[in-house]
Amino acid sequence: xxxxxxxxxxxxxxxxxxxxxxxxxxxxxxxxxxxxxxxxxxxxxxxxxxxxxxxxxxxxxxxxxxxxxxxxxxxxxxxxxxxxxxxxxxxxxxxxxxxxxxxxxxxxxxxxxxxxxxxxxxxxxxxxxxxxxxxxxxxxxxxxxxxxxxxxxxxxxxxxxxxxxxxxxxxxxxxxxxxxxxxxxxxxxxxxxxxxxxxxxxxxxxxxxxxxxxxxxxxxxxxxxxxxxxxxxxxxxxxxxxxxxxxxxxxxxxxxxxxxxxxxxxxxxxxxxxxxxxxxxxxxxxxxxxxxxxxxxxxxxxxxxxxxxxxxxxxxxxxxxxxxxxxxxxxxxxxxxxxxxxxxxxxxxxxxxxxxxxxxxxxxxxxxxxxxxxxxxxxxxxxxxxxxxxxxxxxxxxxxxxxxxxxxxxxxxxxxxxxxxxxxxxxxxxxxxxxxxxxxxxxxxxx
Ligand code: B12
Numbered sequence: 001x002x003x004x005x006x007x008x009x010x011x012x013x014x015x016x017x018x019x020x021x022x023x024x025x026x027x028x029x030x031x032x033x034x035x036x037x038x039x040x041x042x043x044x045x046x047x048x049x050x051x052x053x054x055x056x057x058x059x060x061x062x063x064x065x066x067x068x069x070x071x072x073x074x075x076x077x078x079x080x081x082x083x084x085x086x087x088x089x090x091x092x093x094x095x096x097x098x099x100x101x102x103x104x105x106x107x108x109x110x111x112x113x114x115x116x117x118x119x120x121x122x123x124x125x126x127x128x129x130x131x132x133x134x135x136x137x138x139x140x141x142x143x144x145x146x147x148x149x150x151x152x153x154x155x156x157x158x159x160x161x162x163x164x165x166x167x168x169x170x171x172x173x174x175x176x177x178x179x180x181x182x183x184x185x186x187x188x189x190x191x192x193x194x195x196x197x198x199x200x201x202x203x204x205x206x207x208x209x210x211x212x213x214x215x216x217x218x219x220x221x222x223x224x225x226x227x228x229x230x231x232x233x234x235x236x237x238x239x240x241x242x243x244x245x246x247x248x249x250x251x252x253x254x255x256x257x258x259x260x261x262x263x264x265x266x267x268x269x270x271x272x273x274x275x276x277x278x279x280x281x282x283x284x285x286x287x288x289x290x291x292x293x294x295x296x297x298x299x300x301x302x303x304x305x306x307x308x309x310x311x312x313x314x315x316x317x318x319x320x321x322x323x324x325x326x327x328x329x330x331x332x333x334x335x336x337x338x339x340x341x342x343x344x345x346x347x348x349x350x351x352x353x354x355x356x357x358x359x360x361x362x363x364x365x366x367x368x369x370x371x372x373x374x375x376x377x378x379x380x381x382x383x384x385x386x387x388x389x390x391x392x393x394x395x396x397x398x399x400x401x402x403x404x405x406x407x408x409x410x411x412x413x414x415x416x417x418x419x420x421x422x423x424x425x426x427x428x429x430x431x432x433x434x435x436x437x438x439x440x441x442x443x444x445x446x447x
Contacts, residue, residue: 001126003032004058006051007043008065008072018045019441020177020224021169024091024114025064026162031115034160037122041166044072055080060122062114063106064091067355068380070101077105088121088137090114092196093376096357098138099145109138112150113182113197115159152198156182157207161214169218173441176215176223176251180208180240184228186256188279189291189359190319190352193228200229205236209243216247222444225253232259238267245271252276252440257295260303269310274443276307277315277436283336284329287322292359301339308344313443315436316340319381320403321352321396323360323367323388334403341407346439349403350381351396352388 007022022043029039042054055061061080065073070093080087090110094101098109108131110118117136124131132139136151153159156179169175183197215223230253231237241264244251252275253268268276278300282288285297300316307314318337320330337347354360354369364371368389378385384396391399 001037001122002057002059003037003039003062003122004054004060005029005039005041005062006064006076007041007045008063008069008076009044010066010069018043018172020174020226021164021167021172022064023162023177023179023226025062026164026167027159028062028090028114028118029163029166030160031119032122033163035119035123037119037126039163039166041163043167043171044076046168046171051076052079052083055083055085058085060125061085061087062110062118063087063089065089065093066091067093067097067376070097070376073101074104081105086125088118090118092192093356095150095196096192098147102138102140102145107139109147110151111136111138111147113153114151115153117151150198152201153182154201156201156203161211164218169220173444174222174224174252176220176249177226178208178211178215178223179226180230181227181232185232186229186292186294187359188281188293190281190322190354191228192355192358195357200232202233202236205239205243208240209247212244212247212249216249220249222250222252224440225251228254229256229259231255231264234259234261234264237264241267241271241273248272250274250443252436252443254278254436257299257303262306265303265306265310265312269312273312275313275315275436275440277317278303280316280336281319282322282325282329283318283332283334284325287324287329287333290324291322297336300336301343304340304343304345313344313346313439314340315346315348315439317348317350317436318403319350319352320399321384321386321388321391323352323369325352325388326390330399330403334406337403337407347407348436349400349407351384351400353379353381353385355379 005025007025025041029041032039063073063076073089077087086107088108088110089101089106094109095111098111101109120134121131121137135148138145138147181202183200184194185200187194212223250272254277257278281293304314318333340347354364370387372387372393373385384393387393
């Protein structure tokens with residue numbers, strides 16, 4: 001079958017170049033090719049040219065979407081429906097909101113990890129067979145949404161490597177996105193990873209090193225580990241460091257504060273790691289406990305010092321607007337972020353955003369959260385869509401800008417129209433939104 005896979009645009013306000021290739025679609029494509037299907041990947045972040053023509057050449061269209069850019073997926077649906085094509089949607093938003101996407105007209109929602117579910121769906125469609133029993137898909141039957149559950153891949157090492165030959169890697173600022181594990185062992189109340197990918201499954205260090213070697217053979221000089229927590233298994237992380245240290249590549253990874261120690265930091269540094277990101281989320285231990293982050297803040301500054309000493313830039317992510325946040329806890333958060341920066345680390349700020357199926361979203365009213373917008377487009381961490389029992393939407397916006405202004409020592413004109421925060425940020429002179437990716441990009445630029 002001829003399948004077109006479409007990645008819809010990401011709204012990364014301040015990035016001049018598209019950050020990363022759609023790894024999820026590259027995995028889906030590899031499995032389809034293994035089953036003998038012809039596949040194309042169209043990443044609309046690289047331009048919208050030829051969408052209609054590519055749809056015309058395909059028998060089935062598959063769309064990938066997060067919550068925030070779901071409105072774009074509807075535009076692709078419309079374009080495909082105009083040509084009478086079957087359209088499936090997969091990814092995090094379709095997994096949680098399958099009834100919504102089916103009501104909007106998608107023929108199939110593929111829930112969870114799509115490699116096997118979608119390949120099975122395509123093979124049966126090709127043979128004209130009944131697809132209603134395919135695990136991991138949802139569809140409408142007599143107007144009712146029917147779901148066959150969520151499919152997750154048990155043995156990640158058994159998956160074919162992502163089909164990067166279908167991607168124009170040169171077009172991406174950080175082309176070397178790689179996943180060494182899926183899922184998470186923790187249940188932070190605001191995070192979708194656990195809800196989306198379930199329990200943690202890890203690849204063997206040898207299979208990870210083989211993929212990094214493959215990236216190098218493609219001419220890449222760096223890779224970006226997208227796992228929520230690269231070092232959950234310390235022994236595995238040390239083994240990966242020793243295997244990739246021979247390849248002379250730069251790399252970036254996300255970690256948890258409770259899974260790092262001196263030996264691991266040294267091993268990561270000598271293996272070429274240059275930037276790491278920690279989700280710290282608050283400067284108040286009480287709030288950190290309430291959001292079920294399970295880390296001890298008292299360790300942070302020492303860990304930051306150790307990373308900086310080893311030449312790795314630690315980026316700490318903070319959020320304001322947690323249900324338990326007060327002016328005092330927000331103040332503590334800004335103070336801690338300033339301390340991190342004073343030690344040579346970096347800090348990023350976002351506003352708490354309850355994404356579908358997270359604990360926060362499911363328990364919003366008990367937690368005193370009022371959802372002030374159901375326009376998914378506004379769900380992008382820089383624009384408050386909630387009111388808490390302590391702060392109004394506008395309070396949260398002001399707190400966010402004040403935090404950014406204090407951190408970056410600039411004046412903040414409070415002119416933010418509702419929903420337009422990314423555009424607003426462009427008026428903050430000199431405050432390019434510092435993010436894990438933009439800091440990694442700086443390293444790339446230095447080379
Ligand atoms: C890499 C990444 C990014 C990259 C995306 C690059 C890209 N082109 O894919 C960038 C940096 C651009 C990004 C940006 C943002 N991100 Co982000 N991102 C991630 C991250 C870390 C990894 C995603 C990934 O590659 N996973 C690995 C691949 C293999 O899995 P996958 O993409 O999910 O694909 C699988 C399935 O979903 C499914 N599937 C996916 N697409 C399709 C399509 C079809 C047809 C089928 C059948 C199946 C299918 O099958 C795939 C293979 O198993 C996740 C956290 C995580 N660990 O998952 C957060 C995550 C997805 N991001 C998140 C958010 C909130 C954002 C931002 C809104 C944050 C912000 N304000 O800046 C932005 C904006 C994005 C936007 N929508 O505009 C949330 C999403 C929550 C939600 N409900 O939408 C997550 C879950 C983080 C979190 N913990 O909450 N992000």
